[in-house]
Amino acid sequence: MNPAYPDTFLFAIFPYVALAVCAIESLRRYYAQPFTYSSLSSQFLENQYHFWGIVPFHFGLMAVLAGHLAAFFVPRTLLLWNSVPARLYLLEATGFIFALLALIGLTNLIVRRITEPALRVVTTPMDWVVLALLAGQISLGAYIALFRPWGSSWFAASLTPYLWSLLKLSPDLSYVATMPLTVKLHITGAFALAGLLPFTRLVHLLVMPLPYLWRRPQVVRWTGPRRIQGASL
Amino acid sequence: MDVRSQISMVFHLDKCIGCHTCSIACKNIWTDRGGTEYMWWNNVETKPGTGYPTRWEDQESYRGGWEVKDGELRLKSMSKARSLTDLFHHPSQPALDEYYEPWTYDYQNLFNAPEGDDQPTARPVSMVTGRHTEIKAGPNWDDDLGGSPVYAANDPNFSNLNDEQRAQLFAVERLAMFYFPRICNHCLNPGCVAACPSGALHKRGEDGIVLLDQTRCRGWRACVPACPYKKTFYNWKTGKSEKCILCFPRVETGQAPACFHSCVGRIRYLGVLLYDADKLELTASLPDEELIEAHRDMILDPNDPAVIAAARRNGIHDSVMESARKSPVYQFVKVWKIALPPHIEYRTLPMLFYVPPLSPVLSSKSEGVIKNETETLFHEVDNARAPLAYLARLFGAGHAAKVRYALKKELAVRLHRRALEVGDLDRAAADRALLEADCTAQEAEAIYKLTALCTFDDRFVIPPSHREMAIEMLEDPQERKQAAGFGFLAGPRRGA
Secondary structure (H helix, E strand, O other): OOOOHHHHHHHHHHHHHHHHHHHHHHHHHHHHOHHHOOOOOOOOOOOOOHHHHHHHHHHHHHHHHHHHHHHHHOHHHHHHHHOOHHHHHHHHHHHHHHHHHHHHHHHHHHHHHHHOHHHHHOOOHHHHHHHHHHHHHHHHHHHHHHHOOOHHHHHHHHHHHHHHHHHOOOOOOHHHHOOOHHHHHHHHHHHHHHHHHHHOHHHHHHHOOHHHHHOOOOOEEOOOHHHOOOOOO | OOEEEEEEEEEEHHHOOOOOHHHHHHHHHHOOOOOOOOOOOOEEEEEOOOOOOOOOOOHHHHOOOEEEEOOEEEEOOOOHHHHHHOOOOOOOOOOHHHHOOOEEEOOHHHHHOOOOOOOOOOOEEEOOOOOEOOOOOOOOOOHHHOOOOOOHHHOHHHHHOOHHHHHHHHOOOOOOOEEEEEOOOOOOOOHHHHHOOOOOEEEEOOOOOEEEOOOOOOOOOOHHHHOOOOOEEEEOOOOEEEEOOOOHHHHHOOOOOHHHHOOOOOOEEEEEEEEEHHHHHHHHOOOHHHHHHHHHHHEEOOOOHHHHHHHHHOOOOHHHHHHHHHOHHHHHHHHOOOOEOOOHHHOOOOOEEEEOOOOOOOEEEEOOEEEEOOOOOOOOHHHOOOOHHHHHHHHOOOOOHHHHHHHHHHHHHHHHHHHHHOOOOOHHHHHHHHHHOOOOHHHHHHHHHHHHOOOHHHHEOOOOOOHHHOHHHHOOOOOOOOOOOOOOOOOOOOOO
């Protein structure tokens, strides 16, 4: 099979470019400009609608992402689960609900940013790019979930092998070539977001404070000789 | 015994005149940048009053500090599990409105306004949006009891005062108020540090100053609700939190922090306290009424040979020990026991102590002549204008005993000096007051001297920071040669 030129670029070259940019620029920014790594929360300036935007958006998106990761890492388990129709419907419905939740949250966040004068002061052009990309990506995802159903199965069967082939540095485009346009757009959008990530506020995703879960409550830093002995509270 | 050294503070409320010079000194040095206009690392509140941010002492809504639940000490604001979900939206985080919207005035309009029938005005302009704004509140909106029925009446500390006591506090000609200057308490068990998901907030091992690492902060904002004193602030412009740094660049070079240095009433004292870090968790978990005593027990005697030996084992420099022996804070807190921690029931073990105010002399005016009614010239502590129950809420975790002890001693010192200087008071009465206050004439003299005649060097005994022994001095200075280039210092600019 001889995939068309745009496909070769979008699914065999662009993913590598995007991921490389993501990795290199994230690290560079982390070490060269550590001050710029922040969630840039705006809860302080507007505390009422914030909840109805940020919470559904994050929980919705995290659940949907977890679904994608499950299909990527344990496709067999997923296909096995889906072998019973009732379980397939349940999974698909759950995924769609969380996508909707994310979409509603994002819409609220966008409206809030437009209508609150204080928020416009802290909104950069890049923020709008991110919001637009996310809105497009999540809408596409929700559309696919609704009109190209049983994605949890065909993702695991067709896209997981493609993603793994990318990872093994021998991209196999036969899997994506036959995909509908919406799915192709969704894949490209995902890599575009990854490539843009280090230039946006999305870097807060890379510094999720998981170590807090097992850290001791108090933190003491020694500037003097005590530090050499490795003593800390 | 794990001896640590802590730079600690005493504010003598009887001397505070509420001039706000401290606040201005701090603001001009540290918080005149974009995004920090609303922050007052040092602020002066009128008590009774709601304070800044409004009703900060109401931990039912702000959920600051610690609580003991099922025998375990835990943050009131969140559990470890909630820490991840609260990253998105903190239910108890104060927003800008809880502080106030900072503003300036459109002064240019006074010069540029076109000719017209009306006098041009300088309208207020928001320092957040840059638009014209209506001023609804300020950092000190209820100064000197301004708007008392609206503001002071909402003081959370009134909860255990009965109606009569409240009415008494607001009766005309019996009004009582005092000033309550506040900075970060640089606590031993700071809630902000324990809540920080990124580990940006930390306590300096050498001097106990609590700092917020700006490059590690990710703007998760957990510190803001977790601090019961609301002394960590979110910079909405940079997306990082900030707090009082106790002017560590000044302290390290032997200068008093700006708010201390500029204090007109000379109410502020600064010095080293040694404490036993092993007792920390146990102390913070005790019942409310035992907290003050236990907190005081954590503080160690710098003259005790066992403490000196343990301090040496912990690498505390002899010069720091010398400072600890001269520390005015040690005298007020541990020896005289007249300086008390604010709201110790929040269990962060604050290291800023307050000498509670003896409220105005109890007297009444009749036909233009001020009459003294009490036998001892000044009022009795229990009949003070500001009810003891109110002060007990602020400085005694709701229990009056420790506050009464401090006030009685302060009063005894006054009587003692009155008998000595003016002589219109019976010596025997003064001695009786001293005895009742658990105070000797010698101690009274010492308190008087450090309260009234203190010089700059008496008030600020700043320990040497020994930066020459800091880690960067132990590294080979050649190590980074030709490796780090000239270096480019990046300004604190917000990320994309």
